[in-house]
Amino acid sequence: MSVIPLYSKDSRHPQSAVCAACEVRRSALFGALDEQGLERIHAHIAGPQLAADERIYDRGDKGVAVYTVRSGVVRFERVTERGDRRIVRLAGRGDLIGQEALLGRPYADEAIACTPLELCRIPCSLVDSLGEQQTPLMRELMQRWQSALDDAETWVADLATGPARRRVLRLLLRLAVHADADGVIWLPRREEIGAMLDMTIETASRLISQLRRDGVLEILPGRSARIDRQALEQAARLQDEV
Amino acid sequence: MSVIPLYSKDSRHPQSAVCAACEVRRSALFGALDEQGLERIHAHIAGPQLAADERIYDRGDKGVAVYTVRSGVVRFERVTERGDRRIVRLAGRGDLIGQEALLGRPYADEAIACTPLELCRIPCSLVDSLGEQQTPLMRELMQRWQSALDDAETWVADLATGPARRRVLRLLLRLAVHADADGVIWLPRREEIGAMLDMTIETASRLISQLRRDGVLEILPGRSARIDRQALEQAARLQDEV
DNA sequence: CGAGCCGTTGAGGGGATTCAAGCTCAGTGG
DNA sequence: CCACTGAGCTTGAATCCCCTCAACGGCTCG
Numbered sequence: 001m002s003v004i005p006l007y008s009k010d011s012r013h014p015q016s017a018v019c020a021a022c023e024v025r026r027s028a029l030f031g032a033l034d035e036q037g038l039e040r041i042h043a044h045i046a047g048p049q050l051a052a053d054e055r056i057y058d059r060g061d062k063g064v065a066v067y068t069v070r071s072g073v074v075r076f077e078r079v080t081e082r083g084d085r086r087i088v089r090l091a092g093r094g095d096l097i098g099q100e101a102l103l104g105r106p107y108a109d110e111a112i113a114c115t116p117l118e119l120c121r122i123p124c125s126l127v128d129s130l131g132e133q134q135t136p137l138m139r140e141l142m143q144r145w146q147s148a149l150d151d152a153e154t155w156v157a158d159l160a161t162g163p164a165r166r167r168v169l170r171l172l173l174r175l176a177v178h179a180d181a182d183g184v185i186w187l188p189r190r191e192e193i194g195a196m197l198d199m200t201i202e203t204a205s206r207l208i209s210q211l212r213r214d215g216v217l218e219i220l221p222g223r224s225a226r227i228d229r230q231a232l233e234q235a236a237r238l239q240d241e242v
Numbered sequence: 243m244s245v246i247p248l249y250s251k252d253s254r255h256p257q258s259a260v261c262a263a264c265e266v267r268r269s270a271l272f273g274a275l276d277e278q279g280l281e282r283i284h285a286h287i288a289g290p291q292l293a294a295d296e297r298i299y300d301r302g303d304k305g306v307a308v309y310t311v312r313s314g315v316v317r318f319e320r321v322t323e324r325g326d327r328r329i330v331r332l333a334g335r336g337d338l339i340g341q342e343a344l345l346g347r348p349y350a351d352e353a354i355a356c357t358p359l360e361l362c363r364i365p366c367s368l369v370d371s372l373g374e375q376q377t378p379l380m381r382e383l384m385q386r387w388q389s390a391l392d393d394a395e396t397w398v399a400d401l402a403t404g405p406a407r408r409r410v411l412r413l414l415l416r417l418a419v420h421a422d423a424d425g426v427i428w429l430p431r432r433e434e435i436g437a438m439l440d441m442t443i444e445t446a447s448r449l450i451s452q453l454r455r456d457g458v459l460e461i462l463p464g465r466s467a468r469i470d471r472q473a474l475e476q477a478a479r480l481q482d483e484v
Numbered sequence: 485c486g487a488g489c490c491g492t493t494g495a496g497g498g499g500a501t502t503c504a505a506g507c508t509c510a511g512t513g514g
Numbered sequence: 515c516c517a518c519t520g521a522g523c524t525t526g527a528a529t530c531c532c533c534t535c536a537a538c539g540g541c542t543c544g
Contacts, residue, residue: 052465073420073428077437087438089394092420096386115428115465127379137369138380144338145387152331152394160402161440164532178315178334186315186357190491195319196329198403200533205492223294223357406500432523442501447524 046121056097056111056119063101065123069093072117076109078157082166082240088156090114100146102127103139108150159197167197168207169236172217176227187217187225211235288363298339298353298361305343307365311335314359318351320399324408324482330398332356342388344369345381350392401439409439410449411478414459418469429459429467453477 047070050056056067059078074091088109091097100108101124158170171193175185188196193204211217216235218226289312292298298309301320316333330351333339342350343366400412413435417427430438435446453459458477460468 073417075434075438085437086440087434089390089397090416091390091393095389096383099383099387099390102383114430114434127383134376134380138376141338141341141344141369142384142387145341145384145391147337148331148333148341149387149391149394151333152391152398155331156394156398156402160398174332175315188356192317192329192356195327196317196332198328201491202493202534203532205490206532209492443523444502444525445500447522448500451524 044123044126048119048121050113050117050119052113052115052117054113054117056113056117057107059107059110061107063098063105063107063124065121066096066098066101066127067111067122068120069095069097070118070120073114074117075112075114076153077112078109078153080157080161080240081170081236082162086157086161088153099142100150103143103146105146108146109153164197164199164203165207165210166236166239167199168193168204168211169232169239171197172211172227172232173236176229176232179227182226183229184220184224184226187219187223189223286365286368290361290363292355292359292361294355294357294359296355296359298355298359299349301349301352303349305340305347305349305366307363308338308340308343308369309353309364310362311337311339312360312362315356316359317354317356318395319354320351320395322399322403322482323412323478324404328399328403330395341384342392345385345388347388350388351395406439406441406445407449407452408478408481409441410435410446410453411474411481413439414453414469414474415478418471418474421469424468425471426462426466426468429461429465431465 050072056074057063069091071093074095074097075087076089076091076097077085077087080086091111097111098107100106158174159167161167172185175187176183179185187208190201190204190208193199193208194201197204208217208219212219214231214235216228216231218228220226292314298316299305311333313335316337316339317329318331318333318339319327319329322328333353339353340349342348400416401409403409414427417429418425421427429450432443432446432450435441435450436443439446450459450461454461456473456477458470458473460470462468
């Protein structure tokens with residue numbers, strides 16, 4: 001890999017010295033910028049340091065900045081429907097966190113320092129102005145990337161957490177989103193349910209049968225089923241209580 | 243939301259008729275394009291239909307196209323270290339799949355049709371030419387989005403699969419990546435391990451203690467530990483056999 | 485009609501949770 | 515100085531949930 005001097009070293013602004021000394025600069029977000037671009041940037045980047053367990057942002061906060069992790073470990077947390085915390089991902093040195101802010105979206109997770117932390121805080125406006133030439137197509141693409149990421153994290157919090165019955169109910173809720181007009185959903189094979197929810201086909205079968213007996217589900221030919229949405233939602237709510 | 247006629251209806255190319263009739267066009271990737279852009283596109287987009295269980299692409303395949311799901315459900319699979327399949331995410335109508343191809347990366351997962359499927363196949367070259375104005379910064383951003391997505395999916399396959407001991411070992415392997423020069427890692431609180439791996443603090447404690455007794459781990463003050471990387475890797479390998 | 489796949493159900497065992505007690509250690513105040 | 519306290523960790527015992535192993539029924543297909 002060719003190594004190009006990415007950051008101007010004799011700049012006037014004090015932050016530029018920090019950037020020049022930054023050990024993650026080769027993998028940093030702005031590694032691709034030229035000298036002129038960097039000049040404009042230094043003035044606006046802050047390098048906050050956090051202690052372990054300090055929050056960087058909360059889920060739902062209006063996103064106004066993205067961060068690069070210069071050292072330490074960050075965890076992303078969500079609160080499950082049942083009310084308990086679930087850590088869905090970690091980020092470490094060189095990782096970018098809070099990208100959703102660039103799309104004008106609120107932060108998708110709580111971000112919390114696991115260890116003492118050194119960050120680079122980059123205001124969204126900075127990236128916006130640098131990326132003014134971004135086409136609608138590029139923007140649309142990034143939206144989709146973020147949606148996929150959000151889906152994957154929701155998967156961890158919803159479908160990989162709690163007892164088997166709860167996971168099955170949450171899977172059905174999710175499949176119900178793609179239901180057709182008659183409330184008919186695609187019902188996976190038992191083996192596929194197992195691969196989604198990390199359980200055996202026997203357990204999947206038992207739980208589906210149980211839900212069928214409870215009237216939540218009516219199994220139709222051709223790997224499909226009609227669901228009683230009300231009963232399903234109630235069963236899920238009941239599962240999450242206590 | 244304002245609804246603009248996005249697709250030209252009197253175009254000469256037959257695909258344009260399909261695009262004009264496409265029910266997901268409002269949420270489609272190219273929804274943002276103007277009429278002229280669409281004219282150039284139609285000729286190159288295919289609308290393949292797949293039966294349930296057909297593969298769209300394999301993990302590791304060279305990515306040459308992205309796809310929009312027009313109808314049906316797609317599952318993303320990975321094979322765990324232990325050798326079994328794990329479904330890490332689903333995609334449905336309107337979702338874009340295989341974005342990593344746009345970055346010149348191989349596909350990150352196996353993508354398989356769950357139901358009969360209608361897709362739009364969009365060659366990468368098409369997006370590249372439309373997005374020629376993409377800056378290095380934008381490209382870098384998309385790289386990071388994909389990395390985060392990949393992390394989240396790996397989390398499902400690695401840390402949310404299998405018995406507790408296996409999950410703890412895989413977590414330690416992952417933390418070992420961020421180890422300092424002395425092989426010292428950040429060791430989470432038992433409660434944090436629980437939130438990452440979906441287990442109780444007692445189970446986490448028992449397993450960490452067991453690994454300490456086995457010499458895999460030496461617990462140091464200040465939420466850190468020195469790991470015997472060889473022993474750790476062997477323990478993980480052993481866990482994945484049989 | 486037998487073979488094979490998929491789903492269902494039962495019995496038994498094992499792994500994780502629950503409940504409970506005791507431990508270390510840092511911080512506090514008498 | 516040392517008892518007191520509370521947070522975090524460890525360990526034990528009992529329970530329960532899920533896995534394993536097994537048998538069986540319905541269905542498609544050669």
